Amino acid sequence: MDGRREDLLPLHRAVELPMTMHHQSHTAVDLLALDHVALSPQDPEAMARFLCEAIGLHELERAGGSIVVGTEDHATKVVLSASDGPSEPGALVRLILRVSDPQRALAALPPDTDVEEDVPGSLVLTGPEGLGIGLTFMAAGVPEYDLDDVVLRVADPEDIRVALAELGCVPRGHSLHVADKGISLEQGGGISERPLLRHVAVRVASVEAVATQGRERGLEIDESADGSIAIVLPGPERLRLSFVE
Numbered sequence: 001m002d003g004r005r006e007d008l009l010p011l012h013r014a015v016e017l018p019m020t021m022h023h024q025s026h027t028a029v030d031l032l033a034l035d036h037v038a039l040s041p042q043d044p045e046a047m048a049r050f051l052c053e054a055i056g057l058h059e060l061e062r063a064g065g066s067i068v069v070g071t072e073d074h075a076t077k078v079v080l081s082a083s084d085g086p087s088e089p090g091a092l093v094r095l096i097l098r099v100s101d102p103q104r105a106l107a108a109l110p111p112d113t114d115v116e117e118d119v120p121g122s123l124v125l126t127g128p129e130g131l132g133i134g135l136t137f138m139a140a141g142v143p144e145y146d147l148d149d150v151v152l153r154v155a156d157p158e159d160i161r162v163a164l165a166e167l168g169c170v171p172r173g174h175s176l177h178v179a180d181k182g183i184s185l186e187q188g189g190g191i192s193e194r195p196l197l198r199h200v201a202v203r204v205a206s207v208e209a210v211a212t213q214g215r216e217r218g219l220e221i222d223e224s225a226d227g228s229i230a231i232v233l234p235g236p237e238r239l240r241l242s243f244v245e
Contacts, residue, residue, distance in 0.1 A: 036077035090195030094132030157185035
């Protein structure tokens with residue numbers, strides 16, 4: 001690769017995995033939307049600046065020691081809360097965002113941004129504390145930098161795939177979907193003492209219905225005082241899927 005940004009065309013391709021097809025459980029709860037992705041960087045201010053100034057998100061609010069950045073319509077939100085030490089990417093490979101004009105998005109990046117093609121047709125860059133970002137072309141009409149996909153690296157993608165489907169995520173192609181947003185799984189180790197990813201949060205009509213579903217399947221459940229719950233997915237990564245109303 002010769003480093004010329006004009007030669008890069010950011011098109012996201014789903015990660016292909018050897019898999020056995022599993023149908024979504026008929027008792028799965030309805031997942032309304034992917035509400036937010038929560039990260040724990042050591043320096044939330046630096047990461048917020050990167051996501052707003054280099055990528056094109058907007059600061060939406062500050063509350064409870066957290067910084068919330070996202071799209072202007074709040075369809076995509078990333079919640080940044082400080083960790084007590086250096087964070088590592090862990091299971092989080094990258095967040096893939098939608099852009100209607102790839103060349104304009106490339107031109108908006110700071111000159112020293114490390115941009116490369118991870119695989120043919122897939123544009124990725126790396127932010128503070130190893131945060132991976134991908135850009136994928138989407139026809140005009142969608143919010144700029146709307147979240148398209150959360151890519152995770154796990155020891156057993158099939159186990160996670162089954163658990164997500166049983167909780168209501170819809171298998172479609174090589175990803176699982178919550179409304180129009182995907183979760184893709186790659187094979188590999190993503191264990192970290194201080195993982196950058198805190199949780200992926202999903203909005204539902206009934207948190208209690210999700211809790212009941214999780215208990216019936218023997219999944220570990222954490223309940224919070226604010227009424228939200230988190231289900232710890234199987235595997236050494238201990239990925240957390242949080243549910244809010």
